[in-house]
Amino acid sequence: MSGLENFAAIAAGLPDPFRLLLKQSVASTNDEVRILAENGTQEGLIVLAHQQTAGRGRRGAAWFSPPGESLAFSVLLKPDEPKALWPRLALATGLAVAEAIETVVPLAGIKWPNDIWIRQKKIAGILVEAGRDFVVVGIGLNINTLDFPPEVSDIATSLARETGEPVSRSEIFAAIIRRLDHRRHQIGAGFEEILSAVRLRCVLTGNAISLLTPTGYREGICEGIAPGGELKLRTETGLETYLQADEIRLI
Numbered sequence: 001m002s003g004l005e006n007f008a009a010i011a012a013g014l015p016d017p018f019r020l021l022l023k024q025s026v027a028s029t030n031d032e033v034r035i036l037a038e039n040g041t042q043e044g045l046i047v048l049a050h051q052q053t054a055g056r057g058r059r060g061a062a063w064f065s066p067p068g069e070s071l072a073f074s075v076l077l078k079p080d081e082p083k084a085l086w087p088r089l090a091l092a093t094g095l096a097v098a099e100a101i102e103t104v105v106p107l108a109g110i111k112w113p114n115d116i117w118i119r120q121k122k123i124a125g126i127l128v129e130a131g132r133d134f135v136v137v138g139i140g141l142n143i144n145t146l147d148f149p150p151e152v153s154d155i156a157t158s159l160a161r162e163t164g165e166p167v168s169r170s171e172i173f174a175a176i177i178r179r180l181d182h183r184r185h186q187i188g189a190g191f192e193e194i195l196s197a198v199r200l201r202c203v204l205t206g207n208a209i210s211l212l213t214p215t216g217y218r219e220g221i222c223e224g225i226a227p228g229g230e231l232k233l234r235t236e237t238g239l240e241t242y243l244q245a246d247e248i249r250l251i
């Protein structure tokens, strides 16, 4: 299977319950995992694709991942914690990805809730989708891409661009799973550990930002992350907190 050979060896060393299903080409790995989850597949399945033909980002945006140059995979989780805490997996996963890429670059930034930035450019995106009794955690990470399409070339980067040399996709993948295996257990007890590590990396804190909230567009100064993982925004009218927001921009 072209481009995926190293992953077969990595698969054997994944911590329990993780197991890897390699696919040459799928529409979206999130959709593949969701279908398997709905058919009763056990927690820990990972679908990793050489190529996605319809990769999805948040809010239905397309996700660009050139075959063989990036990582595109989805993980099936069935957390023991109450469902109300599952949104915290967005922070846990962002942190796991940041920690994994810090094996090859210095401190990675987290743009709440879970975009990963290096030098103000996006290097990874995460799409967390919950089902009735499962969560699909989809991760897209730019690894060896040097040339991005013109519409994103000013706002996207890759590990190879940052380090100046090719980076092993399979080793970064294994590091992400190891970190995710640790962080996924901290969405209940231990969430303070996730919070302090995310706060250290949060690129919004202290900056003027705009965001789309469930009640419309808001602007203000980001005052960091609240104890429940919500974004704190100081506006003209006072302090607001948001569990969900989109289109978050530094202004």
Ligand code: BTN
Pocket (backbone or CB within 6 Å): 027, 028, 029, 030, 031, 052, 054, 055, 056, 057, 058, 059, 061, 063, 065, 071, 072, 073, 074, 115, 124, 125, 126, 127, 138, 139, 140, 141
């Ligand atoms: C975002 O930044 O908007 C999230 C991007 C998530 C992309 C990943 S790639 C693997 C998985 N499959 C998808 O279709 N999307 C996620």
